[in-house]
Amino acid sequence: MGDEQPGWDLHLQRRDEEAEKLYRETIAREPVVFGPEHPTTLMSTSNVSEILRQERRCAEAKKLQRDVLKIQRRAPAPEQRGLADSIYNLGCLAALQNRHDEAPVAHSRSKLTADSMKTRACN
Numbered sequence: 001m002g003d004e005q006p007g008w009d010l011h012l013q014r015r016d017e018e019a020e021k022l023y024r025e026t027i028a029r030e031p032v033v034f035g036p037e038h039p040t041t042l043m044s045t046s047n048v049s050e051i052l053r054q055e056r057r058c059a060e061a062k063k064l065q066r067d068v069l070k071i072q073r074r075a076p077a078p079e080q081r082g083l084a085d086s087i088y089n090l091g092c093l094a095a096l097q098n099r100h101d102e103a104p105v106a107h108s109r110s111k112l113t114a115d116s117m118k119t120r121a122c123n
Helices: 006-012 016-033 039-054 058-074 083-096 103-117
Strands: none
Touching: 006 016, 006 039, 016 039, 039 058, 039 083, 058 083
């Protein structure tokens, strides 16, 4: 992600507090610059959700990821780049919250979505 996602670089360095702050500043600006449904805006929002998930702040992470997924589902097929990832991330959140009955369903859906779009779900 490099220069495009300095927040992710901070996250990889385990500097999640700084990464979250940077991402939140970014997602406050991106909807104005790119639009609320732009893939860049959605990626940044999804990355905040991932940081929150890893910090076990599941309710916040789930809300953000569901917001992203809702927008991605409305987009035309070629623009649904992160759809499989978003579904997969919701499955990870379900598993983390011991809602194991929901996790396999989300993971199966992410694989089906990824296969049908010729993309891959995140691992």
